[in-house]
Amino acid sequence: MSKTKRTLPLFPIVFTAVMVAASVILCRFLGFSPSNSTVRFDLGFLPLAVVGELYGFPYSGIGYLLADIIGSLLHGYAPNPYISACKLLTGIIMGVGFHKKKVTLLRSFVVFTINAVIVGVGLMPPIFIFMYAYEPGFAYATRAINAAVTIPVRVFTFYFLWKACGKMLTEMKERQQNFTNKKKNKSSADFSAYANSFQAVTIPGLSRIKALLDALGNPENSLRFIHIAGTNGKGSVAADIASILTAAGYRVGKYTSPNLLRVNERISVASEDIPDGALDALLERIRPLADKIREEGGIPPTQFEIWTAAAFVYFKEESCDYVVLEVGLGGEFDATNVIPQNEIAVITRLGMDHMQYLGNTLSDIARAKCGILKTDSATHRLITPAQEPEAMAVIRAACEEKGIALTVPAPVSEGAEGYLERFSVGKYQHLLTGIPGYHQIENAALAVMACDALGIGEDAIRQGIAAAKNPARFEILRENPTVIYDGGHNENGIRALTASLDRYFPGEKKSVIFACMADKATDVSLSLLSEGTEAFFFTEVKDNPRALHAEDLAARAAALGISGTVCKNVGDAYEAAVAAGRLTVICGSLYLYE
Structure with missing residues (x-):
C-alpha cells in the first residue's frame, strides 16, 4: 500500500538548525576545557534544551548530535562516534524530560542529574581511560566532580532562561502551528466542500478511481458485491436486497446515490449511516491521494469517485459480509464498475435518461448498463425485468457473450394493502412489499430472485422484503x-x-x-x-x-x-x-x- 505524502515540518527544522548553530558557538568557541582534561564548562546544552522543551526528543537528540559533529569539523578533527552518540543521548534525555511539561527547578534538577549520572559519569569516562590512558579512578572521580559543578549551573541557567523567554518561545511556536493548521484546515475544508458539492458534469472513465483505490490498498478486492444498474428503481432494489440480507443475519454495506438530507446516507453499514467522524477521517485520508492524482494527471477524481473510494474503505474496515452497490450513472464507465468481480448483477427498468452520456437509443443505454456484467461472478447470473424488445436483445447478447445466466422474474400482483402490495414471484407466494407504490412489485421481485440466487432462505426473504424502507419513493x-x-x-x-x-x-x-x-x-x-x-x-x-x-x-x-x-x-x-x-x-x- 502506498503511503500518504507528508509535508516536512519546516519551522521546527529551521528553529532546530538555528539552535544547533548557537550550541556550536556556546560550546566550541565560548566553552572552557583544558587540553585532554576530563573537565569541561560550556553552555552548549542550553539551545538544545530549549529545542527539547518545544519540539521533543527527536529534534533535541538529532540537534545535539549535529552540533557535536559540526563543532568537531570546525576545529579540524573528525568527530568521535562514541562522543557523538553520548551527545545524541543527552539531547534525547532533555527532550523526554522537558517536552510538554512545566519547567520547574525540581524538574530541571531531575533531568540534568539523570543526564549527568548516565552520560557524564557513566558513559564519558571510558573515553579518557582508553584514549588518553587515564587511571579509571581518576577519570570517574573528575567526571563526578565536573557533574557536581555543572548540574547546578545547568539547572539555574535553563530554569531562569525559560522563565524569562519561555512564554515568548511558546507563543511563537503556537503562532507557527496555528498558521500551519489554518493552511491544512483550509485545504481540508476546500476538499471536503468539493467532495460534498453537487457535480454538474460527470466524467466517465475508470483511471482515476483505479489510481485512488490502488493508493488505498484496493479494499474492493476483499468485498462481495451485489451490483445494481438501471434507469429506475435502483435505490429501491438496493434497499430490498440489503433488508433481506440483514434479515438473513449478514452484515451489509450499502452504497447509493444521491442522498436526500445528509451525504452520510450514501454509505451505510447494518442500516446505520456512516458517522461524521468516520466520514471526515476518510475524506482527510483521501485528500492527499486525490491531490497527487490531480498533480500527475491534471484531472482530479470526481466527487462520486471520492465517495466510492471512501465507501469501499469503510466497508472493508467494517468487515461487511455483502455490499449492495448501486451504480451512479450508466454502468461500463461508472466508478462502481472498478470492482473486479460480483456475486450477482441486477439491471432494473431501463428508460431514456442521461442520453448525453449513454446514447440516444434504448439499445445504447442497455449496452452501457450491461458493462457491469462480469465473467468473474459467484453466481454468473443477471436479474432483470422484461425490458423493451430492443433493450432485451442487447441484454441477452451480453449475457451470452460473458456466460451469464439470465433470470427475468414474472411477478403476479395479488392486490394492495394500503399503499403496499401483495405479490408472488417464482416459488415465493403472498409476499408483501415494505416500500409503497404499485411499481414496487417489480423492484421487490428483482430483489427476491437475486437473493434466491445467493441462497438466502425464504424466511429472510419474506421478512426482509416486508421490512424494507426507501424514503422519497411514494x-x-x-x-x-x-x-x-x-x-x-x-x-x-x-x-x-x-x-x-x-x-x-x-x-x-x-x-x-x-x-x-x-x-x-x-x-x-x-x-x-x-x-x-x-x-x-x-x-x-x-x-x-x-x-x-x-x-x-x-x-x-x-x-x-x-x-x-x-x-x-x-x-x-x-x-x-x-x-x-x-x-x-x-x-x-x-x-x-x-
Whole structure:
C-alpha cells in the first residue's frame, strides 16, 4: 500500500538548525576545557534544551548530535562516534524530560542529574581511560566532580532562561502551528466542500478511481458485491436486497446515490449511516491521494469517485459480509464498475435518461448498463425485468457473450394493502412489499430472485422484503390532506408515479409541486401529471447549479398549455398547495427532498 505524502515540518527544522548553530558557538568557541582534561564548562546544552522543551526528543537528540559533529569539523578533527552518540543521548534525555511539561527547578534538577549520572559519569569516562590512558579512578572521580559543578549551573541557567523567554518561545511556536493548521484546515475544508458539492458534469472513465483505490490498498478486492444498474428503481432494489440480507443475519454495506438530507446516507453499514467522524477521517485520508492524482494527471477524481473510494474503505474496515452497490450513472464507465468481480448483477427498468452520456437509443443505454456484467461472478447470473424488445436483445447478447445466466422474474400482483402490495414471484407466494407504490412489485421481485440466487432462505426473504424502507419513493408525508413525495424524475418514473396515484386515489383531484434539473426532458412528464391535476406549483432545487429555474420550468409547461404558480422555494409551494386541502404530490427530483 502506498503511503500518504507528508509535508516536512519546516519551522521546527529551521528553529532546530538555528539552535544547533548557537550550541556550536556556546560550546566550541565560548566553552572552557583544558587540553585532554576530563573537565569541561560550556553552555552548549542550553539551545538544545530549549529545542527539547518545544519540539521533543527527536529534534533535541538529532540537534545535539549535529552540533557535536559540526563543532568537531570546525576545529579540524573528525568527530568521535562514541562522543557523538553520548551527545545524541543527552539531547534525547532533555527532550523526554522537558517536552510538554512545566519547567520547574525540581524538574530541571531531575533531568540534568539523570543526564549527568548516565552520560557524564557513566558513559564519558571510558573515553579518557582508553584514549588518553587515564587511571579509571581518576577519570570517574573528575567526571563526578565536573557533574557536581555543572548540574547546578545547568539547572539555574535553563530554569531562569525559560522563565524569562519561555512564554515568548511558546507563543511563537503556537503562532507557527496555528498558521500551519489554518493552511491544512483550509485545504481540508476546500476538499471536503468539493467532495460534498453537487457535480454538474460527470466524467466517465475508470483511471482515476483505479489510481485512488490502488493508493488505498484496493479494499474492493476483499468485498462481495451485489451490483445494481438501471434507469429506475435502483435505490429501491438496493434497499430490498440489503433488508433481506440483514434479515438473513449478514452484515451489509450499502452504497447509493444521491442522498436526500445528509451525504452520510450514501454509505451505510447494518442500516446505520456512516458517522461524521468516520466520514471526515476518510475524506482527510483521501485528500492527499486525490491531490497527487490531480498533480500527475491534471484531472482530479470526481466527487462520486471520492465517495466510492471512501465507501469501499469503510466497508472493508467494517468487515461487511455483502455490499449492495448501486451504480451512479450508466454502468461500463461508472466508478462502481472498478470492482473486479460480483456475486450477482441486477439491471432494473431501463428508460431514456442521461442520453448525453449513454446514447440516444434504448439499445445504447442497455449496452452501457450491461458493462457491469462480469465473467468473474459467484453466481454468473443477471436479474432483470422484461425490458423493451430492443433493450432485451442487447441484454441477452451480453449475457451470452460473458456466460451469464439470465433470470427475468414474472411477478403476479395479488392486490394492495394500503399503499403496499401483495405479490408472488417464482416459488415465493403472498409476499408483501415494505416500500409503497404499485411499481414496487417489480423492484421487490428483482430483489427476491437475486437473493434466491445467493441462497438466502425464504424466511429472510419474506421478512426482509416486508421490512424494507426507501424514503422519497411514494412516501406519505402527511394525511388530511394527503401529501406524497416521490423522486420520479424521468418519463419512466413519472409513469410509475401516476400508475400508483390511479391505483390508490382513483379519480381524485390533486395539486402537483414540480421541480427538476435543467438537463431533464419534461414534456412527457408534465403531460402525464396534468391528468387530474387542479393546480401546478413550479419551484426549483436550491443551491444546485444543475437546477432548472422555476420561471423556465413554467415556460416549458406553458408551451404545453399547462399553467401554474411560480414559487421560488419548495416551502412556499408546499404551503400554497396544502392550503387548497386536496391531495398534493411533490415530484420531479430527489434533490427537492427537505
